[in-house]
Amino acid sequence: MTLSTAESCTGGRIAAAITAQSGASRYFRGGLVAYQNEVKEQLLQVPHQMIETHGVVSRQVAEQMVRGACALFHTDYALASTGYAEPWQGHDVEIWVAWGSATDIHSLCLREDFGRVKNVELATQCVLDEFRRYLHDPKSEKLKI
Secondary structure (H helix, E strand, C coil), X not given: CCEEEXXXXXXXXXXXXXXXXXXXXXXXXXXXXXXXXXXXHHHHCCCHHHHHHHCCCCHHHHHHHHHHHHHHHCCCEEEEEEEECCCECCECCEEEEEEEECCEEEEEEECCCXXXXXXXXXXXXXXXXHHHHHHCCCCCCCCCC
C-alpha cells in the first residue's frame, strides 16, 4: 500500500514526520505543500466553487485534498491539512486534517490555540495518530502499510 500527503498549514511537516521513519521509502510516494488556493485547485483538483462556497479552511477542502493527493501521486492513501494555525484576519485557530483513501475519507477539526508552532505540531501528530488508528481498526479490512 502507498501513501502521499497534501499539506497547507502544516507546511510539509506531515511528510517530514513520515520520512523520518526508517523504511518510509517502501510506501511513501511524495507530498505536496499547497499553500495557495491556485495550487490546491490546479494540482489537487479542489474545485474553485468549493473554496468559494465552504472556504479554503473547511472539511470539504481537506477531504478533497486527500482525493487529489491520491490521484496526483497514484497512492492508496493520503493525509491532508488546511487551516489557520493562529488567529488571522478575524479568524480563530481552525485546522482541518483528513486521512484515508479516495473513497473512504475521514476528517476532524482542531480549534484550540496553543500558539502557531504548537498548533502545527498538534495537527501533524493528530493526523498521523488518526491515520494509524484508521489502518489498525480491527473491524476494517484495510491492508496495513
